[in-house]
Amino acid sequence: MNETWVTVVGNVATAPDFRETTTGVPVVRFRLATAARRWDREREAWTDGPTSFYTVWARRALAANVAASVALGEPLLVHGTLKVREQQRHSGEKGEREAPGDGGRWATADIEAVAVGHDMARGTSAFRRVAQARPLPAVPVGAPAL
Template sequence: MTDTITITGNVATEPEHKRTPGGVPITTFRVASGQRRYDRTTNSWVDAGTNWFSVSTFRGLAEHAFHSLRKGDRVILTGKLKLRQWETDTKKGVSADIDADAIGHDLRFGVSRFEKDAAASTSSEDGAPEHPGATEWTVATITDAWAAPEAHPADEPALVGAAIAGDSAASGRDDADTPF
């Protein structure tokens, strides 16, 4: 029996990429999902254990996961949970395996840049963005999790004010009816 599950955690192993004899791409890795709770007696956060999951991805998701994920990345993923019993000569246990349907970086802990797969891209022949008025963003890597992010163009008062006033040219948007 399989159940759908959504978890957040850290990629605990470097993703490993393989192909089946039939040529289907597979990427596998482990995810550690640490649990924390607030202890009112000590007025502090305490670790309450870690759940470990073996994650498998297939086909296009496998290709994208292999090129996008690295050990230590914080991710959110959803997929089908399978509990599998295992036994060796000295130990036995239960493994929690997930066949992932979707994976993304957890943006509470950093920044990420999405790039469409070239095969799925719908830009025009001259290379223009698929959405008129779209802005190209520069993404910086934040090494200090507590550092303030650099200013985002939408945070600029002139641009926000122009967007509220409906000035689509100044705000860089082509949908002047939308204030934000």
């Protein structure tokens, strides 16, 4: 199956939500907002186009690092695979919100992130390498303990 790889530049629209799966895998989720800026010749000023929102998912070490480093409103670059999901909401479903004339259909754009970083064109950042836990070497049976 082909994957669509994207790099999106935007601002963090929701605080990162860090959780662990039932199997102990760290996962973080947040929304990223992005709007194209265009020069308006009539007003002679920059204007924002429509805003697009993406739900960004990160797993494992990336999830832990995002949760420790990213805050609401910060400018980011996110690189990963794009997945667009469209669903039909059933009438009477709890929390039902239907837009006029759409028959209860909605779509969401998710990015499964492989890299997340601050947008250095809009500020500074201080990188700190995270020490990775290394497995202890196997001690042969009968070897003296350290």
